[in-house]
Amino acid sequence: MNDKNLDHYNKANLGFQMDLAKQGGFDTNVDLEFIYPHIKNSGTILEVGAGFGRCIDFLLKKGYKGKIIAVERSFPFVSHIRETYGKMPDIEISDEDIKTFTPKTKIDAALWMWSIFIEFSKEQQFHSMQNIYHMLNENGKVIIDIPRLGIKTIGKHLDAKNLVWESPFGSLTCYIPDEDEMRELAKKIGYKEIKSLYYKTSQDKERTVYILVK
Numbered sequence: 181m182n183d184k185n186l187d188h189y190n191k192a193n194l195g196f197q198m199d200l201a202k203q204g205g206f207d208t209n210v211d212l213e214f215i216y217p218h219i220k221n222s223g224t225i226l227e228v229g230a231g232f233g234r235c236i237d238f239l240l241k242k243g244y245k246g247k248i249i250a251v252e253r254s255f256p257f258v259s260h261i262r263e264t265y266g267k268m269p270d271i272e273i274s275d276e277d278i279k280t281f282t283p284k285t286k287i288d289a290a291l292w293m294w295s296i297f298i299e300f301s302k303e304q305q306f307h308s309m310q311n312i313y314h315m316l317n318e319n320g321k322v323i324i325d326i327p328r329l330g331i332k333t334i335g336k337h338l339d340a341k342n343l344v345w346e347s348p349f350g351s352l353t354c355y356i357p358d359e360d361e362m363r364e365l366a367k368k369i370g371y372k373e374i375k376s377l378y379y380k381t382s383q384d385k386e387r388t389v390y391i392l393v394k
């Protein structure tokens with residue numbers, strides 16, 4: 181599922197994606213302000229799917245002093261973030277797929293912001309979270325931000341959890357897990373804690389954030 185979604189990101193332009201952030205109410209970084217207290221003391225943060233660099237920009241403006249590893253596999257986006265942040269000493273940018281990526285050093289937090297997690301099938305969600313578990317230091321955290329289950333999104337809802345969004349550049353197929361599935365996934369992999377938090381974006385979109393602790 182995740183590989184088929186690549187088409188949209190490889191063809192989409194930065195302006196389109198930035199506009200989408202505005203429509204969703206992410207341009208104000210309300211999501212990042214919400215989760216920042218949980219990650220601000222992390223020595224190394226891995227961002228999964230860094231897009232046009234919204235989270236990197238936020239962390240820098242916040243004065244975050246640790247290391248950032250940004251993984252972004254789509255060409256237009258990775259070339260943009262490389263140009264903008266690639267020469268900064270504490271920022272490492274990788275064009276690899278998170279499904280196969282291994283960092284050179286352990287990390288303290290992994291960020292999956294603005295729905296990237298739901299662009300993976302249930303099986304891919306499990307395997308990615310298992311891979312991330314092995315990258316984390318003890319007490320390391322994973323932050324996952326997804327739409328609140330049951331809320332109408334821009335996609336066409338096939339049922340409660342499956343949706344497809346036909347963008348002008350390709351279709352994005354998504355799977356929104358429920359809280360029981362997330363707890364089961366965390367327990368099976370070995371995370372010692374999982375909690376769910378709720379907030380609304382600046383466009384009143386209801387969201388769930390999961391915080392998993394190794």
Ligand SMILES: C[S@@+](CC[C@H](N)C(=O)[O-])C[C@H]1O[C@@H](n2cnc3c(N)ncnc32)[C@H](O)[C@@H]1O
Pocket residue numbers: 182189228229230231232233234235251252253254257276277278279292293294295296299
């Ligand atoms: C909705 S955007 C989120 C951007 C960013 N996290 C933010 O909050 O602004 C999802 C991004 O994840 C990237 N992506 C999707 N699957 C990926 C994968 N398997 N490995 C690396 N990047 C991926 C896409 O190319 C896209 O840029």
